[in-house]
Amino acid sequence: MASPDVSLPALRADIDRIDEAMHRLLMERGEIIARLIEVKRTAETGSAFRPAREADMMRRLVERHRGILPLDTAESILRVIIATFTYVQAPYRVHADLSTGEAAMRDSARFHFGFTVPFQGHLGIAGVIAALARNPGDLGLVPAATPAGGAWWTALEEPDAPKIIARLPFVERADHPAGLPVFAIARPHPDALVTEVTLHSIRVSGWSLKAAQAAGMLADVVAVPDGAFDGAALLVSVPAGRSVDAVVAALVGAGASVRAQTLVGGHATRYTVSADGAPAPAGR
Numbered sequence: 001m002a003s004p005d006v007s008l009p010a011l012r013a014d015i016d017r018i019d020e021a022m023h024r025l026l027m028e029r030g031e032i033i034a035r036l037i038e039v040k041r042t043a044e045t046g047s048a049f050r051p052a053r054e055a056d057m058m059r060r061l062v063e064r065h066r067g068i069l070p071l072d073t074a075e076s077i078l079r080v081i082i083a084t085f086t087y088v089q090a091p092y093r094v095h096a097d098l099s100t101g102e103a104a105m106r107d108s109a110r111f112h113f114g115f116t117v118p119f120q121g122h123l124g125i126a127g128v129i130a131a132l133a134r135n136p137g138d139l140g141l142v143p144a145a146t147p148a149g150g151a152w153w154t155a156l157e158e159p160d161a162p163k164i165i166a167r168l169p170f171v172e173r174a175d176h177p178a179g180l181p182v183f184a185i186a187r188p189h190p191d192a193l194v195t196e197v198t199l200h201s202i203r204v205s206g207w208s209l210k211a212a213q214a215a216g217m218l219a220d221v222v223a224v225p226d227g228a229f230d231g232a233a234l235l236v237s238v239p240a241g242r243s244v245d246a247v248v249a250a251l252v253g254a255g256a257s258v259r260a261q262t263l264v265g266g267h268a269t270r271y272t273v274s275a276d277g278a279p280a281p282a283g284r
């Protein structure tokens with residue numbers, strides 16, 4: 001209970017002071033971003049996304065967070081601030097695949113990008129990829145689960161194709177308000193890719209349950225079997241501290257042959273919130 005000598009008006013005055021300070025700090029952040037646009041030469045490079053920098057900022061937020069404000073709220077506020085200031089630097093749209101359900105995907109987009117950044121839905125990942133080809137500065141959101149359609153990640157294999165830059169949500173927990181696992185796809189500055197978890201498009205023949213189990217021991221694997229042959233197109237997320245070579249060796253050891261292997265992105269190691277509420281690095 002509050003001590004009797006602290007009055008409600010005094011507490012509200014404190015809240016007003018804090019709200020004003022937060023607003024003034026946001027406006028000051030805007031002035032710094034205006035200077036950053038010149039230093040970073042955003043206009044020349046086209047895209048303002050810096051996933052490695054964002055991952056570092058989110059990690060410090062998670063480590064610092066204490067008190068009664070839910071971590072999700074702090075996470076969403078900082079995400080929306082960053083996404084909006086990215087938009088202010090170089091306008092972009094978020095193209096999202098709605099084929100696995102519009103509500104969850106829209107929630108994820110709004111949680112991470114807010115309402116100022118325009119949102120455009122597509123029925124199918126191919127539509128998202130096509131939109132990114134037409135608008136190189138835009139960002140795509142696609143479900144991280146096994147797709148109903150084809151192996152969309154093979155469209156990211158060319159060196160100048162967009163890459164997977166993040167897997168969201170960054171802080172995972174059972175009842176996350178925007179918990180749909182999604183990949184964000186964009187063309188960031190090549191130096192700015194996060195490489196803690198690396199994503200590889202691997203094409204194999206001799207795909208089998210044994211090969212799936214062998215690769216699955218070392219990495220997260222999304223597989224789209226190739227109907228005509230015993231082949232498959234894989235999207236392999238190699239966790240921090242492991243190498244893709246070990247995954248390839250495991251596939252070969254299980255009787256598969258690897259026909260091609262290309263890096264198609266990377267993202268930060270996520271956090272998982274356990275039952276006691278403490279966030280811990282998930283290692284993947």
Ligand SMILES: O=C(O)C(=O)C[C@]1(C(=O)O)C=C[C@@H](O)C=C1
Pocket residue numbers: 036040048049050051053054081082083085086089
């Ligand atoms: O640090 C940068 O390079 C920025 O552009 C600033 C900023 C931010 O608002 O904090 C915005 C976009 C980037 O993805 C990372 C961070």
